[in-house]
Amino acid sequence: MGYKLKTAKQTESLLLQMECSENLPIFTLVKLAISVSLRKGPLSESDLNTDLLGREFNRPTVTGEFDSLYKCLMELILDQHLTDDEFFPTYVKAHLDRGVVLLEQERRYGNDFLTHLSELDKAI
Amino acid sequence: MNIQSIELTNFGSYEGVCSFDFSNRDPKRRIVIIGGKNGSGKTTLFTAIQVCFYGHYTFGFKSDGKLYLNEISKIINNRSRIDETQSASVKISFSDQQARDVDLYTVHRGWTWGAGEIREYFMVNKNGGELDPEQLSNFQNYLLHLIPPDLLRLYFFDAEKIADYFLEEHRGNIHDALMILSGNDTFDILHDAVKRLINTDKNADQENAKEYIYKRDAVKRLRDEIGTVKTEITQLQKQIDETESSIEKIKSEYAHCGGLSLDEWKTLNDKMKEEEAVRRQLNAERKVLATEILPFIIAEDLVRQVKPQIHREKEYRTISSLGASLQTEPFFLMLADELENMGIASAKQQTHQLSQRISRFFAVDQWDSFIPLFGLSEDAEVQILTILNHIESNTTTMHDCAKRIQKSLVKSKQLRKQLNKSSIDNLEEHLQAVAELNGIHTKTALWLTQKAIEAQRLEEAIEMQSKELNRIQKAFEYGLQQQSMQAVSGRVLLLLESLHEKIFQKLILRVQQNVNQKLRQIIRKEQFIDSVLIDNDFNVHLLRAQTIQASFLLDQIRKKGVNGLQKAIGTYAMQELYSLLCADEQHLQIELENAKRDCYSLLLEIDQNKLSNGEKQIFVMSLYWALMQQCQHSLPFIIDTPFARIDTEHRENITRHFFAELSGQLFILSTNEELDDHHLTALREQISDVYLLEYDVSKHTVIHKNQYFGGNYGL
Numbered sequence: 001m002g003y004k005l006k007t008a009k010q011t012e013s014l015l016l017q018m019e020c021s022e023n024l025p026i027f028t029l030v031k032l033a034i035s036v037s038l039r040k041g042p043l044s045e046s047d048l049n050t051d052l053l054g055r056e057f058n059r060p061t062v063t064g065e066f067d068s069l070y071k072c073l074m075e076l077i078l079d080q081h082l083t084d085d086e087f088f089p090t091y092v093k094a095h096l097d098r099g100v101v102l103l104e105q106e107r108r109y110g111n112d113f114l115t116h117l118s119e120l121d122k123a124i
Numbered sequence: 125m126n127i128q129s130i131e132l133t134n135f136g137s138y139e140g141v142c143s144f145d146f147s148n149r150d151p152k153r154r155i156v157i158i159g160g161k162n163g164s165g166k167t168t169l170f171t172a173i174q175v176c177f178y179g180h181y182t183f184g185f186k187s188d189g190k191l192y193l194n195e196i197s198k199i200i201n202n203r204s205r206i207d208e209t210q211s212a213s214v215k216i217s218f219s220d221q222q223a224r225d226v227d228l229y230t231v232h233r234g235w236t237w238g239a240g241e242i243r244e245y246f247m248v249n250k251n252g253g254e255l256d257p258e259q260l261s262n263f264q265n266y267l268l269h270l271i272p273p274d275l276l277r278l279y280f281f282d283a284e285k286i287a288d289y290f291l292e293e294h295r296g297n298i299h300d301a302l303m304i305l306s307g308n309d310t311f312d313i314l315h316d317a318v319k320r321l322i323n324t325d326k327n328a329d330q331e332n333a334k335e336y337i338y339k340r341d342a343v344k345r346l347r348d349e350i351g352t353v354k355t356e357i358t359q360l361q362k363q364i365d366e367t368e369s370s371i372e373k374i375k376s377e378y379a380h381c382g383g384l385s386l387d388e389w390k391t392l393n394d395k396m397k398e399e400e401a402v403r404r405q406l407n408a409e410r411k412v413l414a415t416e417i418l419p420f421i422i423a424e425d426l427v428r429q430v431k432p433q434i435h436r437e438k439e440y441r442t443i444s445s446l447g448a449s450l451q452t453e454p455f456f457l458m459l460a461d462e463l464e465n466m467g468i469a470s471a472k473q474q475t476h477q478l479s480q481r482i483s484r485f486f487a488v489d490q491w492d493s494f495i496p497l498f499g500l501s502e503d504a505e506v507q508i509l510t511i512l513n514h515i516e517s518n519t520t521t522m523h524d525c526a527k528r529i530q531k532s533l534v535k536s537k538q539l540r541k542q543l544n545k546s547s548i549d550n551l552e553e554h555l556q557a558v559a560e561l562n563g564i565h566t567k568t569a570l571w572l573t574q575k576a577i578e579a580q581r582l583e584e585a586i587e588m589q590s591k592e593l594n595r596i597q598k599a600f601e602y603g604l605q606q607q608s609m610q611a612v613s614g615r616v617l618l619l620l621e622s623l624h625e626k627i628f629q630k631l632i633l634r635v636q637q638n639v640n641q642k643l644r645q646i647i648r649k650e651q652f653i654d655s656v657l658i659d660n661d662f663n664v665h666l667l668r669a670q671t672i673q674a675s676f677l678l679d680q681i682r683k684k685g686v687n688g689l690q691k692a693i694g695t696y697a698m699q700e701l702y703s704l705l706c707a708d709e710q711h712l713q714i715e716l717e718n719a720k721r722d723c724y725s726l727l728l729e730i731d732q733n734k735l736s737n738g739e740k741q742i743f744v745m746s747l748y749w750a751l752m753q754q755c756q757h758s759l760p761f762i763i764d765t766p767f768a769r770i771d772t773e774h775r776e777n778i779t780r781h782f783f784a785e786l787s788g789q790l791f792i793l794s795t796n797e798e799l800d801d802h803h804l805t806a807l808r809e810q811i812s813d814v815y816l817l818e819y820d821v822s823k824h825t826v827i828h829k830n831q832y833f834g835g836n837y838g839l
Contacts, residue, residue, distance in 0.1 A: 028415040035419035038426055066419070068504045069511055072430050073423060075497045114414050115526045118421050 005062065005089030007054030008097045014104050015055065022113050027061050029103070030096055032117060034062070036106065037099030038073050039120070048090065050097040059088055062096065125270070125759050126154075126789050127173075127218045133234070134204035134212035136168030139824035144169075146789075146813050153812035155783065155790045157804060159832050160817030165825035166793035169817070170764045171199065174280050176214035176233045179246065181273035193242045196235055200242075201824070208238040221758075227251055229263075271759060272309075275301055278752070281763040302631055306754040314620055318613045336600040339593045346589060350582040353575055360572040367565040371558055378554045384546040385554075392543050399536040406529045413522045420515045421522065431512055434505050437496040447486035451479070625660070631754060632658045638750030639664075645781040646742050648773050653743070655727060657696060664747065666735075667696055667727035674721050677701070681713050694729035701726065741769040742778075749782055760789035767798040779803045784810060796833040804832065 007015070018029050037043075063070050071087045074095065082091060106120070107113055128147045132138040146156055160166045174182040180192040197205075204210040213234030220227050230249040235242050248255045248263050255263055271279050278301055303309045377383075384392070420427045449455070456479050463471035500508065639656045647653070655667040672693065680689040686709050690698045702708065704724065707715040735743065752761075766783070767775050775798075783790060784807060792799060804811065816831040830837050
């Protein structure tokens with residue numbers, strides 16, 4: 001059972017930027033990033049192969065009490081049951097690294113980041 | 125008024141109870157003759173009647189004091205006077221007709237004595253009932269009005285003294301007697317009342333006028349003062365309003381220029397801070413939501429699939445578990461045994477069919493190829509479902525927070541705008557200006573209060589003074605009314621005096637006619653008096669017509685002038701001369717000289733002092749008779765010594781033309797040398813009773829009824 005994951009280098013810097021600019025805690029940002037990635041759909045091969053040069057996070061920091069739920073969501077996208085190890089850190093890292101980039105993109109579009117994120121479907 | 129009876133008890137020579145009864149029914153018989161020699165008690169009876177009716181007035185006293193009681197003491201019978209257990213009294217019963225009613229009175233005046241003192245009592249009984257003190261007082265007043273004390277001597281006629289009454293005493297007696305007898309004394313009463321009114325103290329009116337003017341001025345001054353104060357109040361109020369307006373204006377201008385008071389500025393800031401706090405709170409909430417809810421709002425579509433999947437997997441597990449349990453050899457064997465036990469035929473075959481059926485049931489397509497995706501434990505499922513429920517119930521919260529934050533931002537923006545617009549730079553200056561104006565306002569308000577108090581005080585003073593003025597005004601008006609009344613009274617007085625004069629002149633004329641008439645009847649002497657004239661002062665002038673030579677008249681006028689002639693012949697003769705010659709004083713001599721007459725018949729005045737006593741008496745009795753003819757009341761006359769100074773010759777005339785023609789009840793107290801049988805015969809038809817009084821050896825008066833000097837007297 002994995003307990004830690006290491007993000008890509010880009011993920012770390014983007015998270016730091018967003019932490020400063022949005023004044024949101026890291027543990028919130030990582031969750032938002034995963035959700036944005038989950039919203040996009042299945043991962044690509046490259047998504048699953050990001051570097052490990054970024055920041056290390058504990059599992060509770062990343063998924064918190066929503067661990068099982070996040071697993072279900074990823075299983076739904078994959079349409080395949082994931083083992084615990086596959087879930088964390090592999091798929092969680094993949095979604096996190098992809099999600100942070102997506103999150104950064106979304107950040108540019110809205111005055112209020114959180115409101116924008118909550119209205120992503122309306123924006124579409 | 126008719127006397128019915130007289131009862132004397134221990135009065136003078138009347139020792140014990142002595143009574144006279146005059147209650148005869150024949151109205152024509154009105155003369156009572158009471159004869160008696162000198163000292164028999166006639167005069168005592170005469171006095172008793174007066175004392176009974178008039179008490180102290182009889183002797184001319186105004187009250188029943190010691191002097192009066194002394195006189196009474198002298199009158200009380202000497203013998204009974206010694207015995208203190210005794211008493212004396214006079215009781216007179218009389219009837220009095222008023223309109224158609226006849227009242228019977230009994231007047232009872234008496235005296236007791238002891239310890240050197242005499243005490244008098246007085247009672248009146250009217251129609252059987254005793255009069256109470258108030259009624260008694262009224263009765264006495266009635267008697268006094270009927271026969272006033274001043275006229276007692278007219279009704280209680282002492283012929284020896286009546287000449288003095290008319291001739292020698294003050295003429296006012298005759299004037300007063302005439303007015304009272306004719307019922308015209310009310311003129312004098314009215315006259316006196318009017319005079320009193322006219323002579324009301326004028327000083328009081330002047331004082332009232334002064335006081336009124338003073339008080340009126342005082343009230344006016346107060347009113348002027350209060351007017352001034354009220355004007356000041358109005359001005360002060362106006363000042364206060366202007367100050368308040370200035371304060372408002374300054375505040376408004378300050379506010380308009382963005383000026384804020386410190387409080388306002390603080391309030392705005394506080395509100396800003398409040399909003400900021402609200403936003404902080406909301407942002408904190410949002411951050412929590414951003415962690416717990418937002419991620420799952422972002423992947424909303426995906427999240428929505430979780431619950432159904434869990435339910436499907438749960439169902440699959442249930443079906444699988446059940447199927448796994450039911451499709452086992454032991455289950456079928458049990459089933460076969462049971463069916464066999466139940467006596468069902470072909471139990472095995474049945475069981476086989478059942479097992480196939482059950483297998484078919486569980487072999488549905490949907491579960492056939494179903495592969496659980498999540499593979500969650502029951503606890504994990506419950507946890508996830510709980511999270512999903514939490515997410516569902518807080519989905520809108522995110523939006524609400526955003527809205528509330530937006531709202532707060534807008535509000536903060538407005539507050540900021542307001543703050544940016546406002547300034548407290550000039551606050552101090554503004555506060556100073558406001559404080560200055562407030563100071564003026566306070567001072568002015570204080571003055572206003574003081575003025576209001578002053579106005580209140582003046583109002584109260586005015587009210588009090590006005591009440592006082594009202595009272596004084598009424599007194600002043602009353603005084604003016606009195607003055608008006610005095611002015612009217614003056615005219616009334618003149619009218620009364622004019623009426624009085626006219627009435628008196630009429631009366632004098634009547635008396636004059638009656639005197640002349642009676643004199644001619646009584647006097648035997650011819651050419652005694654041709655005329656009696658009574659002037660306004662009630663001087664009686666006896667006139668006799670005489671022939672005067674013209675030469676005498678001329679001689680008198682040439683030597684002594686008109687005045688000398690008037691002295692010689694008298695005023696009335698002079699008036700006659702003027703009338704005859706149609707001349708006045710200046711031309712009398714000329715007319716006399718031109719008249720060519722030898723003599724004139726003129727009425728010369730007779731000097732009364734040259735009349736004999738008898739003549740005087742006759743004249744007086746004629747005058748008396750004439751006066752009594754003016755009397756409006758029917759009152760008894762009591763005449764003592766009727767023929768005093770009258771000679772025999774004239775007595776008959778007096779009997780016929782005097783006694784017989786006096787109206788009302790008449791008591792004649794006569795000696796044997798006066799009214800004799802002859803006279804009685806002349807009066808017979810009118811005599812009701814005859815009494816003879818004798819002073820017997822036991823030294824008291826004895827009353828003999830129906831007796832006269834000649835013996836019994838039958839009526």
